[in-house]
């Protein structure tokens with residue numbers, strides 16, 4: 001009960017955050033992007049923290065969501081709810097294909113193939129005119145989620161905030177539920193103790209595939225909203241920058257930390273918005289943070305505070321051995 | 326189609342793939358490490374050579390060793406920072422760290438060399454050989470000869486020297502290697518220095534074929550993945566064969582079907598291998614073959 | 615006499631669980647000491663800690679003095695360079711390397727060292743079986759041959775003190791005797807050896823000193839002649855039929 005109360009309070013404070021921070025356009029811009037990229041990072045978080053694998057294909061899921069939103073709204077003139085469905089279905093199909101291919105690969109082979117998949121998706125996106133080629137797709141309409149008489153439209157970032165924030169909160173709730181679900185527990189066991197998992201009758205490959213299918217739509221939904229927010233999609237969505245941003249966000253605070261990815265995203269994007277060093281400088285910062293955190297604090301920044309004081313050797317007080325010489 | 330010419334092109338491209346991949350092959354075989362900064366190291370190698378030629382006026386053939394030395398230093402520094410993770414064999418964190426290094430190199434190169442495309446000019450590009458319908462440059466010849474030489478030397482070192490034995494020992498059992506009096510940290514550093522030097526060397530030989538940009542690392546690395554995976558993860562001989570095969574495939578696919586979708590076709594090939602023979606990917610030992 | 619190796623207040627724990635606590639252990643030069651104890655008593659943990667090596671990540675405290683120098687905090691390969699060598703339990707050779715490569719690919723002591731490192735030919739003389747199989751991959755050898763190879767590797771490194779963790783594991787009874795006699799000859803030639811051995815009956819025939827380890831503690835130590843008559847040893851290891 002108490003925890004639910006705190007969570008509710010956090011949700012309300014989070015919603016009011018832009019206003020508490022002064023409500024300037026820059027604040028709204030930054031927070032909207034944090035919410036979107038934070039959502040994107042949660043998709044990866046499930047794979048990295050719960051399955052223990054590094055998927056490098058999540059930029060592709062993110063981009064798939066964005067492209068689906070763009071093409072369906074511009075070419076087919078679908079509404080935003082329908083394009084959301086389209087984005088999720090696209091991501092599911094992509095994840096199912098990729099999941100089936102990578103079903104039996106582990107660690108670096110898995111990462112290699114997911115990375116290769118992302119590169120190929122980027123390659124296709126920048127060459128195939130159906131996807132707009134290197135020019136991308138422009139002219140995406142304003143977000144319109146109106147239901148019946150209730151008008152829900154967003155054009156500016158200030159108007160976007162409630163939707164981006166809702167998506168983020170829903171995602172965090174979903175991840176929370178996932179970790180308590182049977183699938184989440186099974187995934188953790190497959191990751192931490194594969195042998196025990198087999199003995200308990202868990203089908204590791206099926207679980208991995210299922211987790212993949214849960215994770216991809218999350219990143220895709222972020223991409224879907226990003227398409228409306230930017231009103232443009234292009235092959236730049238596949239940039240490694242997004243990938244590294246996601247990874248850094250997940251590991252920065254600490255893995256399997258429910259608020260970790262959004263806090264990590266926030267730290268990184270606040271630097272980019274308010275203390276930007278230009279494109280190259282931001283790359284340096286991002287890469288530097290990633291390297292420094294993993295080399296110095298492999299468990300994330302949250303581990304610093306909780307690091308236990310060095311224990312005294314457990315066995316100082318051992319009795320002197322008996323000698324019988 | 327001029328079959329003989331495509332054959333020559335394929336051989337050249339194939340050797341460039343194999344050469345770019347050789348350092349990584351060793352890395353993967355000996356330390357089970359994946360270096361996602363590989364493409365950016367390639368980019369830095371090309372730009373260092375370009376910069377040295379431009380700033381000092383040194384000829385191309387002297388800029389090559391400068392770039393190679395820089396590559397070795399970058400590799401060694403990377404490994405020094407990652408040593409703890411390497412000794413723990415924390416493969417997940419290591420992969421992410423190498424991505425971070427890639428970003429650092431790309432950002433740093435952006436500051437140092439600017440956003441403009443450049444050309445690394447090799448005088449050997451201007452020397453042509455013609456045999457009937459077939460045509461190639463001295464640069465192509467150098468690339469092929471240097472690649473074969475490097476692979477032979479690497480195989481010889483791995484199979485015949487004490488240094489090579491240490492690398493194979495680290496690959497099999499780093500802990501036990503310590504009990505042979507070998508400083509495993511230094512071996513890892515050497516392996517990384519080789520990776521850095523080899524990819525920089527590859528860059529100086531391959532990059533004159535196309536304009537260079539500081540953002541080219543990402544694309545560059547894809548073929549390396551395919552070579553390493555198709556070659557049997559860490560097998561030196563295998564990655565040479567895979568590089569060559571892939572080069573021929575690229576040349577003929579480009580000529581017969583479409584150059585724009587070569588990468589995609591190669592990826593389909595990769596998928597086919599992964600789905601049909603997943604066992605090959607689980608391996609990772611016995612890379613000295 | 616001044617001991618060549620001295621262990622003081624050595625405590626080892628795995629993730630908080632204490633595994634070994636030995637307040638003192640000294641090896642006199644040119645002697646063969648045996649460590650015996652039940653499975654899980656901490657024998658391997660003890661010798662690994664002395665060598666500064668482990669496959670796991672135990673917490674180790676205390677000091678290990680080799681010729682008076684505290685080597686306790688040095689990395690494993692530095693122990694090796696100073697002549698403190700370990701032949702670990704079980705897997706002690708590189709299966710992917712040939713017998714000869716296994717023997718050559720060690721970092722032998724500098725020629726200025728007073729330690730005597732065996733040449734490849736000398737270890738072949740000691741273990742003729744290895745010479746016959748010099749070109750074979752170590753992975754194709756039997757368990758006993760691997761044990762010989764692992765020991766031969768250690769000799770190549772010029773041991774000052776040799777720690778042997780159950781070298782006779784998996785060997786036929788006759789081979790155990792042969793192996794232990796070979797160890798005895800090395801000791802007679804001046805080497806200092808600490809031998810962990812399950813086969814107590816065979817061990818008491820060759821060692822000078824015997825240590826009994828139980829749940830991480832050294833519960834009895836002494837010259838083998840006296841220890842042979844220790845009721846705990848007789849009861850647990852030598853059986854009623856003995857003396």
Ligand SMILES: Nc1ncnc2c1ncn2[C@@H]1O[C@H](COP(=O)(O)OP(=O)(O)OP(=O)(O)O)[C@@H](O)[C@H]1O
Pocket residue numbers: 628633651652653654655656657658659660670671703
């Ligand atoms: N890697 C490890 N992690 C946790 N505990 C360990 C580890 N290795 C050993 N132990 C524990 O330490 C204790 C001593 O183990 P050790 O291997 O030293 O025994 P041993 O006397 O060599 O046994 P054996 O005769 O079977 O070789 C045991 O209780 C064991 O459970």
Ligand SMILES: [Mg+2]
Pocket residue numbers: 657658659703
């Ligand atoms: Mg033992």
